[in-house]
Amino acid sequence: EIVLTQSPGTLSLSPGERATLSCRASQSVSSSYLAWYQQKPGQAPRLLIYGASSRATGIPDRFSGSGSGTDFTLTISRLEPEDFAVYYCQQYGSSPRLTFGGGTKVEIK
Amino acid sequence: EVQLVESGGGLVQPGRSLRLSCAASGFTFDDYAMHWVRQAPGKGLEWVSGISWNSGSIGYADSVKGRFTISRDNAKNSLYLQMNSLRAEDTALYYCAKDREGDFWSGYPGIDYWGQGTLVTVSS
Numbered sequence: 402e403i404v405l406t407q408s409p410g411t412l413s414l415s416p417g418e419r420a421t422l423s424c425r426a427s428q429s430v431s432s433s434y435l436a437w438y439q440q441k442p443g444q445a446p447r448l449l450i451y452g453a454s455s456r457a458t459g460i461p462d463r464f465s466g467s468g469s470g471t472d473f474t475l476t477i478s479r480l481e482p483e484d485f486a487v488y489y490c491q492q493y494g495s496s497p498r499l500t501f502g503g504g505t506k507v508e509i510k
Numbered sequence: 511e512v513q514l515v516e517s518g519g520g521l522v523q524p525g526r527s528l529r530l531s532c533a534a535s536g537f538t539f540d541d542y543a544m545h546w547v548r549q550a551p552g553k554g555l556e557w558v559s560g561i562s563w564n565s566g567s568i569g570y571a572d573s574v575k576g577r578f579t580i581s582r583d584n585a586k587n588s589l590y591l592q593m594n595s596l597r598a599e600d601t602a603l604y605y606c607a608k609d610r611e612g613d614f615w616s617g618y619p620g621i622d623y624w625g626q627g628t629l630v631t632v633s634s
Contacts, residue, residue, distance in 0.1 A: 402572070433617075433618050433619075434615070434618075434619060436619070436620040436621070438555070438621070440555070445605060445624035445625065445626060445627065446547075446555060446605075446621070446624055447624075448610075448620050448621060448622045450620075451610060451618050451619065451620030451622075452618035452620075455618060457620065457622060458622075487554075489554065489555055491555075491557075491620075491621075493614050493615065493619050496569050497560060497567055497568075497569035497614040497615070498557075498569050498570075498571070499545070499557040499560060499569070499614075500557065501554060501555040501556065501557060502554075503554050504554045504555075
């Protein structure tokens, strides 16, 4: 089973700053099968990125995804107030089986 | 507008069973894979199970394999999760969720729509 490790656990930043979130896989993951989600308190998650770098419908271009193999990154170029939330990476593995990372909380500094 | 409405959650004793349902609308249900994802109180997301558009591919998390069964009825635009031998650690909000693709490894999958969830509490 592929394990996804997200870091840092918490990121304290101010609005307007750049956020860089990491997702590391225990073994190589196809870029086609790597996604990122945002979740705000009391809400269902929202798909941000699929295929490691493609933005989902309606997602602002300040969100970008990159990476390959075992290392993937979600970047928020300039944090808006509504971006403070928890972010999860997720991969589709064999069997079939999906796994989520443990999440990174982006909080207001 | 895509809508996913879960039902069937509630309080249940350990060892008992529960069946969750998800009514889907606003899209061609039988074109897409579907999933159940859960979230324990204050915890992260955990994928529970998924099923391809034609039920040809089905997967389960190790934590539920042998106890839970996912199914779908494309004629009724509905997704189900039969949960047997429930444990305290199954307590969570269960989300019904739609995939972008019909199968797990076709194209560029991702879970693009989520319901609001149904709460399952396992306690004596």
